[in-house]
Amino acid sequence: QVQLQQWGAGLLKPSETLSLTCAVYGGSFSGYYWSWIRQPPGKGLEWIGEINDSGSTTYNPSLKSRVTISGDTSKHQFSLRLNSVTAADTAVYYCARDSSSPQAGYFDYWGQGTLVAVSS
Amino acid sequence: DIQMTQSPSSVSASVGDRVTITCRASQSFASWLAWYQQKPGKAPKLLIYAASSLQSGVPSRFSGSGSGTDFSLTISSLQPEDSATYFCQQAHTFPYTFGQGTKLEIK
Numbered sequence: 001q002v003q004l005q006q007w008g009a010g011l012l013k014p015s016e017t018l019s020l021t022c023a024v025y026g027g028s029f030s031g032y033y034w035s036w037i038r039q040p041p042g043k044g045l046e047w048i049g050e051i052n053d054s055g056s057t058t059y060n061p062s063l064k065s066r067v068t069i070s071g072d073t074s075k076h077q078f079s080l081r082l083n084s085v086t087a088a089d090t091a092v093y094y095c096a097r098d099s100s101s102p103q104a105g106y107f108d109y110w111g112q113g114t115l116v117a118v119s120s
Numbered sequence: 121d122i123q124m125t126q127s128p129s130s131v132s133a134s135v136g137d138r139v140t141i142t143c144r145a146s147q148s149f150a151s152w153l154a155w156y157q158q159k160p161g162k163a164p165k166l167l168i169y170a171a172s173s174l175q176s177g178v179p180s181r182f183s184g185s186g187s188g189t190d191f192s193l194t195i196s197s198l199q200p201e202d203s204a205t206y207f208c209q210q211a212h213t214f215p216y217t218f219g220q221g222t223k224l225e226i227k
Binding site for chain 2: 035043044045046047058059060061062094096099104105106107108110111112113
């Protein structure tokens with residue numbers, strides 16, 4: 001059974017860098033695309049970007065200038081960095097797996113979510 | 121970006137009722153659409169992909185239909201555990217985008 005476990009700092013000050021990591025257990029890391037998705041409190045979902053096992057990335061243009069997604073195939077992990085955070089970046093952040101190999105764009109396994117709050 | 125608009129934003133129905141939620145896309149994209157169920161404090165759960173394919177393990181009372189710009193999710197006989205928020209998502213064009221959600225309440 002595939003499990004995604006994520007972790008990272010939950011409270012940041014404006015202008016700091018958000019950093020989260022997601023580890024994949026119980027399934028293949030190779031051959032899949034891995035995404036980060038966020039959800040502001042009480043609101044909808046926003047796709048942030050993705051990476052595959054070759055390190056190829058695609059980002060949401062709305063965040064592209066501040067986002068970096070990286071991966072470590074040997075550890076079955078991938079990470080999110082978001083620079084210069086503001087209160088608007090306060091959200092629950094999820095890691096998720098694309099449901100097909102190769103890519104389909106649907107997300108069948110999700111991490112537990114990490115609430116990241118940005119406040120001075 | 122492709123805008124996804126769901127309706128209604130909230131719905132209240134009784135156990136055993138048939139409930140339909142709709143999702144309209146700002147651009148046509150064949151069947152590249154998914155539906156998710158999200159309960160409070162939990163990650164979304166994939167219910168339907170490719171507009172009408174049932175994800176493994178999802179009860180058969182859930183079904184999806186549509187193509188192009190208009191899609192729907194139907195629950196044929198509502199159960200108490202179906203109380204949740206439902207989201208549609210397009211997987212045709214980057215960036216992937218989601219609808220704003222439909223909150224389903226059991227009367």
